[in-house]
Amino acid sequence: MTDENIDHPLQEQPEAPVPDDDLHPETTLGELPEVLRQACARAGWSELTPVQKKAIPHVLAGRDIMAQARTGSGKTGAFILPLLERIDPKKAECQALVLVPTRELARQVSEEASVLAGDTGLNVVPVYGGTGYQSQIDAFRQGAHLVVGTPGRILDHLLSRNLNLDHIRVLIFDEADRMLSVGFYPDMRELQRYLPRGGYAAFMFSATYPESVIRLGEEFLNKPIFLGLSGDQVHIAEIEHVYCVVPRMSRDRVLIRLLEMENPSSAIIFCNTKNNVEYVAAILKQYGFDAEDISSNLSQVQRERVLARIRGGKLRFLVATDVAGRGIDIPGLSHVFLYEAPEDPESYIHRAGRTGRAGATGRVITLVDIMEKIELGRIAARFNINMLERKTPEEEDVTAVLEDRITVMLENKRRTMTLAQKERTARFVPTIPRFAHNEDTSALLAILLDELYQQTMNVPPPKPEEKPAPKATAMSAETSTTESQPKKKRRRRKPKKDDQGDSSTGDV
CATH class of the missing domain: 3.40.50.300 (P-loop containing nucleotide triphosphate hydrolases)
Structure with a gap:
């Protein structure tokens, strides 16, 4: 094979500039404000991880970023820790929203946030399906400063007017690539209608940045800085x-x-x-x-x-x-x-x-x-x-993922149902427990779920649509030094009576 036939992945990537202290400042644990150092002590941190060193200054400054960081790199702390400086516990309103792809991750992030928050008065509320709506509604009424949840259940609460995002200051996408993989893009677009005109910063964390995730960032973030945490340099592509x-x-x-x-x-x-x-x-x-x-x-x-x-x-x-x-x-x-x-x-x-x-x-x-x-x-x-x-x-790993995807599909379908359709399907709710506790009839339920899942095998998960190339891309060096500008307000859809949440079902 000749050299002309070899596609070296490193040769094909656009060479990103080495960061300087002004464009991509780093911080250390000792340089953090006192309240953040106390939070680190509560969590037992003796030092910051690389993603925390690079990302925390941008989150504190309110500059939109797209950070590439893998599981186990400390990225949760990178976006949760600086929120202690950006959230005012005295105001009983939602000031930060973290969107995650699964209920397990929602629990994990909210637990870490609670440890870091300690007795500061910051109220952390996990929001996901599989649990009743009422406990989440009660938490909202008590003043949910930081909400961590899956897009589907968050959207349910927005449609039902249980949750208000008018005072949000920080929007975070955690594991954005997985959210698109699960199929949450339609929910995220609908959720976008409830975001305020501006005054908030947006941050995206993802292990990989395929084109679909980059386009998602362009829809929700304003001229973001890209932080790649691969080695000692910042890489746009990898x-x-x-x-x-x-x-x-x-x-x-x-x-x-x-x-x-x-x-x-x-x-x-x-x-x-x-x-x-x-x-x-x-x-x-x-x-x-x-x-x-x-x-x-x-x-x-x-x-x-x-x-x-x-x-x-x-x-x-x-x-x-x-x-x-x-x-x-x-x-x-x-x-x-x-x-x-x-x-x-x-x-x-x-x-x-x-x-x-x-x-x-x-x-x-x-x-x-x-x-x-x-x-x-x-x-x-x-x-x-x-x-x-x-x-x-x-x-069992695959089963957990399939459950998430099927739940998202059914929740999306349920939101488009009329009141009569909901009443019609409600007739079968008492049948589900009886079917599930019998080996023969549970196999019949499995047939229905498999048929539903197989419909997705020929259709890729929804992803952001292609857009005309902008004059300056979100990854360019020219835009990376630009401060975030106010976002244009999207029309908010007024919820109808049929949109009200129903505690009989839940999403991921």
């Missing part, structure tokens, strides 16, 4: 390299779990042989995935037809070999899966180069056995790639 150690006989099942966990809008799955390409494509189709293979068996006309489908967003998953996949350029491709380790180092670079283009981030996930792990380590060393090992997802 490819995340991940691998899972998997026995060969289990690769097809693990691949299916990864696709369901990641839920990418589109992806390429690379195999080493034509036989494996055909096998993987067949397995994915059997499980309901919208997938096609591209191999030497296809005529040029058939090949172009398949490529046109995936480029046009009408095909989610393409399975290919290195030879068949050479030259494929798919805009907005967020994921590349390697069903098996490549046979040579250059092939890995070629495969990885299919994602992370045009300033966006991407993720490459490789399935390897013990011996292939050693070879993958050599590839990482040769090209100076930071290769991260990821725990192989189990069935």
